[in-house]
Amino acid sequence: MVPLNYCTFEADRTSTDVAFGVFLIALGAVIGIAVGAGVNRIVGSGKGISSLTSEQNTAGTFKGTVIPFALLAPTLVILALFLYAPALDNLRLSTLLARLGTDRTAFVCVDNFTKLLEPRQNYGQTLYATFLISFFTVIIGLAISLMIAYVAYQPVRGASIYRTLLIWPYAISPPVAGIIFGMVFNEGAGIMNHLIRSGGGVPVQWLQSASIAPWTIIAASVWKSMGFNILFYIAGLQNVPKDLIEAAAIDGANFVVRFRRVIIPMLSPITFFLIITNITYAFFETYGTIDFLTRGGPAGATSTMIYRIVDNGLNQRDLGSAAAQSLILFSLVIIITLIQFRTSGRRVTYGR
CATH class of the missing domain: 1.10.3720.10 (MetI-like)
Structure with missing residues (x-):
């Protein structure tokens, strides 16, 4: 894992790099707080996730979790292989100095983003x-x-x-x-x-x-x-x-x-x-x-x-x-x- 200070707060980083790094950290904090609040609201209610289905059991619904996940598995696999995996790889690629046709890469953190701000x-x-x-x-x-x-x-x-x-x-x-x-x-x-x-x-x-x-x-x-x-x-x-x-x-x-x-x-x-x-x-x-x-x-x-x-x-x-x-x-x-x-x-x- 690359240290955070190398990514945005190293001494030779420009003010634009530092500002962009602070923005990313703040964005991550906001997303983390939002997700945490949602989880805490469900868990803190004392009912848990299971209550979301147990209180609403009606005719035609699944009473377990095995069959629903088995039916969803093909779709989830396709999404993971052709959507989420390429998206994560694209996120990784955005932090690299990579050229088409060569295997050599170098980690540049947010440089690919901050260079776009240059006149x-x-x-x-x-x-x-x-x-x-x-x-x-x-x-x-x-x-x-x-x-x-x-x-x-x-x-x-x-x-x-x-x-x-x-x-x-x-x-x-x-x-x-x-x-x-x-x-x-x-x-x-x-x-x-x-x-x-x-x-x-x-x-x-x-x-x-x-x-x-x-x-x-x-x-x-x-x-x-x-x-x-x-x-x-x-x-x-x-x-x-x-x-x-x-x-x-x-x-x-x-x-x-x-x-x-x-x-x-x-x-x-x-x-x-x-x-x-x-x-x-x-x-x-x-x-x-x-x-x-x-x-x-x-x-x-x-x-x-x-x-x-x-x-x-x-x-x-x-x-x-x-x-x-x-x-x-x-x-x-x-x-x-x-x-x-x-x-x-x-x-x-x-x-x-």
């Missing part, structure tokens, strides 16, 4: 690009999907064909979406610039401009995810009670009021689910689109966290830095998801 790493721009692309991919994607789903939900001839055509982009992989939008937004031969030239305008550098390129990525990501969102919104609209909409119309509510006061609240469970899934998509699955369209450029304007992780790990062969960044990304997604559950989850209406 030359420009990690702040990476965070900004990540949140910019992710936020607008989720917001714009859900808004457009809901509007299209509402139109596609209307009883018109050939509605099933229209719905199928709207959903099929979801089956396309992100790299293919990047190829399609690369042809659309190509500066020289793209469809968009061809239309602009036809109207007498000046061609736009969709992929070469640092201020425009992120929005091109957002457009491609929104188009790619809309099929999934539309599918769920159409299913949700089919379950909205029509008598509520008719009652609101009788009371004099116009379309906007009915949509905002009746339809959107009734779709809140689906919207809540789609927000979580779209956040995951925006953070993790946009790599293929970015890699084909901009490769993180121009000047790092579209270099998101997931793109930088893959680039550092595979192209630059810096496994330690990539592992550290993946832990940061994982932590951010967990925090955002918990905040979403704590805030939006309270406003979700499951009743009819």
